[in-house]
Amino acid sequence: MLRKLAVVTTAAAALLAAASVHAQTVKIGIILPYTGQFADGATQLDNAIKLYVKQNGETVAGRKLEFVRKDTGGIAPDVAKRLAQELVVRDQVDILAGFLLTPNALAAGDVSAEAKKFMVVMNAATSIITTKSDYMARTSLTTPQVNESLGAWAATKGGIKKVYTMVSDYGPGHDGEQGFINGFKGAGGEVIGSVRFPVANPDFAAFVQRAKDLNPEAIYIWVPGGAQPAAIGKALAERGIDARKTKVLSQLELTDESARKAMGDAALGIITGAHYDPEHKSARNQAFVKAYVAEYKRSPNFFSMGGYDGMHLIYEALKKTGGKTDGAALIGAAKGMAWESPRGPISIDPETRDIIQTVYIQRVEKVGGENVNVEVDKVEKVKDPVKVRMMKK
C-alpha cells in the first residue's frame, strides 16, 4: 500500500513538474527537409533561426523558448502531416514553424487549422498555402508576387516586347511561368513560345537550342535552386546566348551565390526578380550578413531571410500577447505587424496573413572583379497578386 502511494506521489510530482515547465516554456516545432535534395535550403534557413535566437536571447515575454526539430527528408506531405500531428499531440508545441516545401506546408496547414496552432511558413512559396489555416502567416514570398512584378517590369521599364518562356515541369515552375506571363501580358507583352522541361534534368542544351532557334528578344527561365541554375546558365553560354544581348529573366535562384560561382561570366547580364539578396545595401542587412558569415562561414540567402524574419514575427507576436500562446492570440498579434527587415520594409497583410514586401529587379554585373547581383529597380509594397484577385471576386 505504502509502495503504491509512493509510486502515485512520484508520478503526480512528475506530472506537476512537467506542467510547470510547460507553463514557463514556449515550445516551437520546426519542420524542415534537413536531409535529401533540399537539405541545403533547410540548413540555410535553420542557421538563420539559430542566429536570431542567439542575437535576441532564448527568453521572450518572460518565457523560455524550446525548439523541437523534425526532418521530412524532402517532398513528403504525409510525413509532414504526421510530424505536425506528433509535435502538437505528443510534444505539445505551441507554434509550428519552418516549411521549406509547398506540399509539406499544405499538409501541415490542416493540422494548424484543426489544432488552432499558430504556424509560420518560412519559405514555401505557392500562393494558396496561407488559405489552409486561419492561424498561418508567411515570412518568405509568394511565387506570383515576385514573378508578376518581374513580368510587368520587363514589359514596361524593361522595354521587352516578346519573350520565350522555359520552366521546370512541376507546380512551382508552372506558378512561376503563370505569374510571369500574367504580369508580362498584362503590361502589353507577347509570349512567342513556351517549353516545360522535366524537373530532373541534368542537361539543358536541347531546350536552350529550341529557344535559340526562335531568336527571341528575351527568355524567361524558372528552375529550382541547387545544381540546375548553373547547368542552364552554362547551356546558355555554350549555345551562344549572351545574357547581355538576349535578355535572360528569372527568379532569384538562377543567380544566387553558388550558381554565380559555377556559371562564371556566363551569368553576366541575367536579370532576376528577388525579394532578398545578401548584396542588398542597407545597414541592417550588412549587419545581418556579417553576423551570419561570422557564425556559419558562408553568406545567407533567401532561405535564411525567411527563417530570420519568421523568428522575428514569432518573437514580436509573443511580446504583444504577453507570452500567451493560443493560436488566435498569436495570429491576431501577427496581423498587420510591420518591421524593417534586412531585406527592406515588410509587413504581414492583416487580410491574408501573407507577406507584403518590396520586389527588387537586379542584374548580374562585375563589381570589383566579382560577379554580383546589382539592384537596378524596385517595386514597393507588393501583395500576393493571386490573393488580391481572390479578394476582388
Next chain:
Amino acid sequence: MQSLVGVLFDGFAYGMLLFLLSVGLSVTLGMMNFVNLAHCSFAMVGGYATVSFMNRLGWPFFAALAAAFVVAAAVAVVLERTLYRRLYRASDLDQCLFTIGIVFISVAAFAFFYTTELQSARVPEYLRGAVQIMGINFAAYRIFLVAVSLAMAVLLIFLLERTQFGATVRAAVDNQRMARGLGIDVDRAFMITFALGGGLAGLGGGLAVEFVGLEPTFALTYLVYVLIVVAVGGLGSIGGSFVAAAVLGISDMAGKYFFPWLGAFLIYLVMVALLMWRPAGLFGKR
C-alpha cells in the same frame, strides 16, 4: 540543320559523360559479377576530390583529375579489402542491400563534411564557353569530354583485351578455380579490377563537376543513368557501354529538342525498345 548538328553533338558529349561514369561499373559488374550500386559513390569521391584539390590546395584542373582517379581507386581498394570481398559469393540481393547502404552512408558523409551546398570548380579558361566551327557552336568542355572518353575507351579495350593483365582478369572471372590452379593470384586480380573501376568512376565524377554540378545526392541521381547504360550496353563490354552511352545521350538530346513534351521519358523508352530487341544488351554475351 546547323542547330541540329549542334544538338546531336551535345547529346553525344552528354553520352560520353555517362560512359565515363558507367564504364567502371561495366567492368566490375560485368567481369566480377558484383552488383555494386555504390558505383556512383566512387564517382562522388572523385568529384569532391577534384573540388578539394582545386579549391583548397590550388592544384591545376588536370592534376586534380588525376588525383581524383587515384583517390577514388584508393577508396575502392580499401572498401574492397575490408568489405566488398566478403560479399563476392553472396546473393545478388545481399550485394544490392549492402551497396545501397554504402550509397546512403556516402550521401550523409559528404553532406556532413562538405555541407549540402552546390560545389563547383573553375576549369581552365580554354575549356569554357564555345568555339564556332562552320557556324555551329561547339562547347569547348564538351569537345574535351568527348576526347577524354574516346581515349579512355581505346585504352581500356586495349588493356583488357590485348594485355597479359587483361587476360589474367578475364581468366580469373570466367573460372576462378581453374585460374587459381594455374597459379593466377585471383584476389589480386579482383582487387586491381575493383580499383580500376573505382578510379574510372572517380575520373568521371571529376569531369562531371563542371558539367552537371556536384551535390551529396549525386550518387543517387546518376545511379539510374549509369545502370541504364550498363544494361543497354551489355554486361562487361566496354565497347557496349560506349555505344549505349552514345545512343542514349544522342536520343535523349534529340528527343528533348524535337519532342520536348516527352521530356525525361524518352531515355526510358529507348532503353525499353533496345532491351526488347536485345535482352542481354547491345553487346551482351549472356
